[in-house]
Amino acid sequence: MLNQVTDAVQAAGWQVNIASLEDTEGRPKAAGYHLVLNLPVWGPRCLSLRKTYRDPFWKIEHTNDRWDYEIASMSFDPAAIKAGFNGFMGYWRPRFLGDAPPAQGLGPFIFAPLQGRLTDRRHFQALSPIDMLRATLKADPDRRLIATLHPREVYSASERLALDQLADDEPRFTLATGDSLPLVKACDYIVTQNSSVAVTGYFAGKQAVLFGQIDFHHIAGSVPRDGLEAAFARMRQPPPDFARYLYWLLELNAIRTWDAAAQDKIRARLAHFGWPI
Known part of the structure; x- marks a missing residue:
């Protein structure tokens, strides 16, 4: 997923610096925009990248506290999930269990x-x-x-x-x-x-x-x-309806690493939080 993020922003003309944890601590005023891996964010120019319970599903959020993720306050309507959920469950259930x-x-x-x-x-x-x-x-x-x-x-x-x-x-x-x-x-x-x-x-x-x-x-x-x-x-x-819910939670509201549209979704998610990309 880190490679996907890097490729997504470089394709939009951005430069990427990958810093170790020691380098990023205490740098809330550093130039540019920051994406931290499963760490607290420090402001609007910093977002969290975190695995959504199981690889290959990931989230980009304005907080690292999962109970404050945007999806936490969304409503789940199983009737709105018309297709895709049975194949999703059939593929992932044996892999996760x-x-x-x-x-x-x-x-x-x-x-x-x-x-x-x-x-x-x-x-x-x-x-x-x-x-x-x-x-x-x-x-x-x-x-x-x-x-x-x-x-x-x-x-x-x-x-x-x-x-x-x-x-x-x-x-x-x-x-x-x-x-x-x-x-x-x-x-x-x-x-x-x-x-x-x-x-x-x-x-x-x-x-x-x-x-x-x-x-x-x-x-x-x-x-x-x-x-x-x-x-x-x-x-x-x-x-x-577990199948519809898991499809909604992971496939529709997270980013799957090898999704053909993953880089588009990454850029859209960054723009959603106000990044000029």
Whole structure:
């Protein structure tokens, strides 16, 4: 995608300088326009380039906070998606889900892929992750709750202790290890703050309850948007049209790296945010 961006702006007569992270930090007044890779932006001459959960889909946005992406405030109308979604789902579903079989012998359960800062409630979250787990067990008293830790997070002793305490208090709670995909495929639905695992779950036909703000909330039960009771009530309703939604989210509202129109879309996106290109 970086090559596509470079070619897109050079074709419009722009010069490109690729700087390391150390060179770009502290340069908000540097000449020209700036595109940062998955970093906070510093003003109208700086935009964020960030992968949209899975390669080859990418976003160019005025912020690096996904809950403030333009699509987050858009309305999704499945009736407006007339074609293309079945082929999209047929192509990408096996590539994103892989060959791992569903987990066996677990009975009815909710899957909770955890992220970081388990005992903190951040500004985009309705509850802290630990409180999210407790609220889930209360909202759905009949199912087990199986959680996994994020493989790239480092958890403190106090966070581990909070998980141990939850397991002691709630016999329906289990902390699992290993690959999350078998759990995604086997669960009844997913509960998370805003983990991209929920998007993977959409490909597997799994509904989600989200406790954090994010840009893929439209077909989920969202506690920040709807409240706790209404968010879980959606899990008892017929499932949404996952194929149409994923096509809308990724193909129609992101930029696919090898799309023949990718460079046109890149230039259009930069111009959308006021860049003179």
